[in-house]
Amino acid sequence: MASKVAALLFLGLICFHVATAQIVMDCCLSVSEKRLIPKNIVSYKLQVAGSGCDISATVFLNKKGMKLCVVPPEGNQWVQNLIRTLEKRRQSAN
Template identity: 55%
Template sequence: MHLRRASPSPQQHRRALEETGSQAELTSLRGNGDMASRVAALLLLGVICAGFAAAEIAVDCCLSTTDRFLPLIKIASYTIQEAGRGCDISATVFITKAGKTLCVVHPSERAWVKSHIKLLDKRSRAH
């Protein structure tokens, strides 16, 4: 019959080392604890940095669009929103002269949107 001896707990092992005066092994054990806390601190720092990086990438996206015609005279500028680049849908974002943001269909879906974009581009090159 074979008997298996239970392994001492880390605290029991430390006490035994302190009693026997094995300073080198005791220092080694303390170093492992320091290393673990350093690794934990580094991991925590990494998680915090990743959170800040993700927060900086926040993008305002159109969640829905309209195909209702907008008079060009009210529009100051535009941006194109592409699906898969941080947003769920493709859209044209018109910014009015009053500063409002209007989400309309992508220029590939309506000819009037494509026409407005061409005219806005001409207008911005002229200035």
């Protein structure tokens, strides 16, 4: 009986690892330093290296639904300003 339980637990563990290995991450593979026009940007997210992606980036989403990968906000004032603008827009919409 104990061996059946152990075999079931082992099988469950294998299934879990296979399932988690199948998760596809949508990561930026490179970044641009090109400045974006704030009126065309609707949202953003931060991509952190080591959290499923190889590089850190700021991912902006424009009105057409395109994801634009730019440099991380650390040390890039224009990215910080754009994030601040988006946060103000979000607060005023609520």
